[in-house]
Amino acid sequence: MTAQDGGLGDLEVWIDQDLCTGDGICAQYAPEVFELDVDGLAYVKTAEDELLQDKGAAVRVPLPLLSEVADSAKDCPGDCIHVRRVSDQVEVYGPDAE
Template structure:
């Protein structure tokens, strides 16, 4: 089982995406969770999917692996561009990021 597959149960599963329009390219997310985030040659951060593929489609999401939850949440909290969104898969409610309540 890969790290990307080690997620929470379906009702608690979380996913993360990056709004590249707001990304400042500081790379803090890639430092916190390099298994989930990566900077591309355009200088912007993207999420990674299965097999570490870079997901460059606008609004691309990837599961948040349970062992990396703290690192992904810290990435969202520390992001200077305020562009990392962590939400529940079941209802799309943002739990961490600029649109969290």
């Protein structure tokens, strides 16, 4: 953990497509991490632009994009973006965050 990441450690993000409203706010905030697919729903994608469509698929949050990913989770109208610590799977941003 570093001071730069607020002591959170490595984070990953995933989207619950069952709740996704397809507004695309996440893709506007962090197009490097989120993308809308032809089905109108948002998905996470790898650094190599591979769209991950498996249920619960997660990608690491690049540290330079932490603020954008956190804002996506906070502003998502579907409350479907989950950001959690890799070490213990505790959600730090999103609908299940404490």
